[in-house]
Amino acid sequence: MRKRKLAGILAGAFLWAALLPGFFAGAEELEVTAPSTVLMEASGGTVLFEKNSHEVRPCASITKVMTLCLTFDAIEAGKFALTDTLTASAHAASMGGSDIWLKEGEAMTVDDLLKATVIMSANDAAVVLAENVAGSEEAFVAQMNEKARELGMEDTVFKNCNGLDEEGHVTSAHDVALMSRELLTHPKIFDYTLTWIDYVRNGETQLVNTNKLIRSYQGITGLKTGTTSKAGSCITATAERNSLGLIAVVLGAENTENRFRDAAALLDYGFANWSVTVPELPEIPEVPVKGGMEKTIAAKVGEAPKVLMKSSEAGSLEGTVELRENLEAPIGVGDVIGRVKYSAGGKVLAEVPITAAEDAKKITLFSSFWYLLQGIFQY
Numbered sequence: 001m002r003k004r005k006l007a008g009i010l011a012g013a014f015l016w017a018a019l020l021p022g023f024f025a026g027a028e029e030l031e032v033t034a035p036s037t038v039l040m041e042a043s044g045g046t047v048l049f050e051k052n053s054h055e056v057r058p059c060a061s062i063t064k065v066m067t068l069c070l071t072f073d074a075i076e077a078g079k080f081a082l083t084d085t086l087t088a089s090a091h092a093a094s095m096g097g098s099d100i101w102l103k104e105g106e107a108m109t110v111d112d113l114l115k116a117t118v119i120m121s122a123n124d125a126a127v128v129l130a131e132n133v134a135g136s137e138e139a140f141v142a143q144m145n146e147k148a149r150e151l152g153m154e155d156t157v158f159k160n161c162n163g164l165d166e167e168g169h170v171t172s173a174h175d176v177a178l179m180s181r182e183l184l185t186h187p188k189i190f191d192y193t194l195t196w197i198d199y200v201r202n203g204e205t206q207l208v209n210t211n212k213l214i215r216s217y218q219g220i221t222g223l224k225t226g227t228t229s230k231a232g233s234c235i236t237a238t239a240e241r242n243s244l245g246l247i248a249v250v251l252g253a254e255n256t257e258n259r260f261r262d263a264a265a266l267l268d269y270g271f272a273n274w275s276v277t278v279p280e281l282p283e284i285p286e287v288p289v290k291g292g293m294e295k296t297i298a299a300k301v302g303e304a305p306k307v308l309m310k311s312s313e314a315g316s317l318e319g320t321v322e323l324r325e326n327l328e329a330p331i332g333v334g335d336v337i338g339r340v341k342y343s344a345g346g347k348v349l350a351e352v353p354i355t356a357a358e359d360a361k362k363i364t365l366f367s368s369f370w371y372l373l374q375g376i377f378q379y
Contacts, residue, residue: 030269032262034232034253038173039266041274041308042181042238042245048270053174056155057251060226060234061098061121063163063171065179066144067130068117072186074133075110082111091137092127097164097228099124100205112200118192119207121225123162130161137161151178165230173249180223180236180247193222193238212256213237217264219271223247227256237263239271243278243306246270277307277317279342281352284321287337289360292329298357299323299337305350307342316344323354331360 030049038053040046047053074080086109088102100116102108102124108116116125127137134140137160144158155172163169183189194214198207210225219241226234232252239246248266253259281304286296307317323338331337338354 030265032250032265033258034250034262036173036251037262037266038177038247038249039270040174040177040181040247040249041270042184042240042247043306044308045178045181046308047174047177048246048274049266050174053177053249054155054172055251056170056172058165058169058228058231059163059171059176059251060165060228060231061123061163062176062224062226062234062236062249062251063158063161063169064117064121064126064226065176065183065224065236066147066158067126067140067161068114068189069179069183069186070133070140070143070147071114071129072183072188076186080110080132082109082114084110086110086113086128086132088124088128089131092124092131095123095127095162095164097123097162100200100207102128108200114192115195115198115207116200118189118224119195119198119209121210123164126162147182148175148179151175151182153178163226163228163231165228173251176236176249176251177247180238180249183223184221184238184245184247189223190221193224194220211235211237212260213263217267221245225256225259233259235259235263237267239267241271243276244271244274244308273311275309275311275314277309277314278304279307279317279319280304282319282321282340284323284338284354287323287327287356289331290326290328291363292331292360293363294360297331297360300355300357301340302352302355305342305352307350309344309349313344317342317349318344321354329360329362331356333357333359 036052036055039049085107088106090104093102093104098121100122113125113129116122130137130140134143141158148156153175156175159166159169196209213220219239221238223236223238233256234251237248246267248263250259250262281301284299287299289297320341335356336353337356340352341348342350
């Protein structure tokens, strides 16, 4: 009997030993097959995971993320509207690879060109947009590189607007995440990135989205795929759940299945291990002021921050109010007089300014006399 009982205990122990590693498996065990990846939190740009994220590589049609950034900039600046019609040049019509077979002189609305560029990853449509933003693809590429510098994309050099393989046309997973963040600031992009099937040419040409994750991944919002012989299979995938926005970039995957699997694994890791907390703002009593016509002034706290935290630290966020010492008049409405610090584990994660909600005029001889007269006449 004892031998049987001992054998049962040992069997149970071996079973738990086999199950526990998987049960407690964490993000540290995340594995992706692509040679270069990054996972970035969208609003603040915090890198949550990376693998050779600054390795310089081609990125194929993910290049079009920057093309779309500049196109939306032009639309919002009033250069042209979605309903305007643009005409394909001979240069645009000569593009190979993925395209919608534009012919020289063919006209298409900006809206349809955006559909083709985003959904079908059409190289010819991207060139039409570029030429109409800057006058030529060459001038547009110069704008692309200028925008890249503004965004801090230090690993990137663009040579064309659509991502066709070209010597020296390179970027990195980290830089792709940066320009993806920029494109997300244009909400109109989601009208295209989340469309599975659409049509142009009055229904004659069907467009099917190259990003299969929009049909399978919860919270997916976009963004762009790309494939060439030099770049391999690439994707920048964006998703949002419970106010947490993520950008997963995969460069150089062996095939389309691997790129989607890696992107999903990165996003899963992010949502499983990170969360966004919006803390309550403290009420600030009136703040003492020295040398002012009034002894105190009302204070106002800024907007509640979205604080990125590890899920394991959820609930540990603490807020501390810090006000300027020996506050002296004059003080104007909107002047910063303190801050609220939000921290967890001894690390400050966010700060919110505290500002004056009213003026505090400095006491002068004349103002004191006038204040005294007002007091006398009130009685």
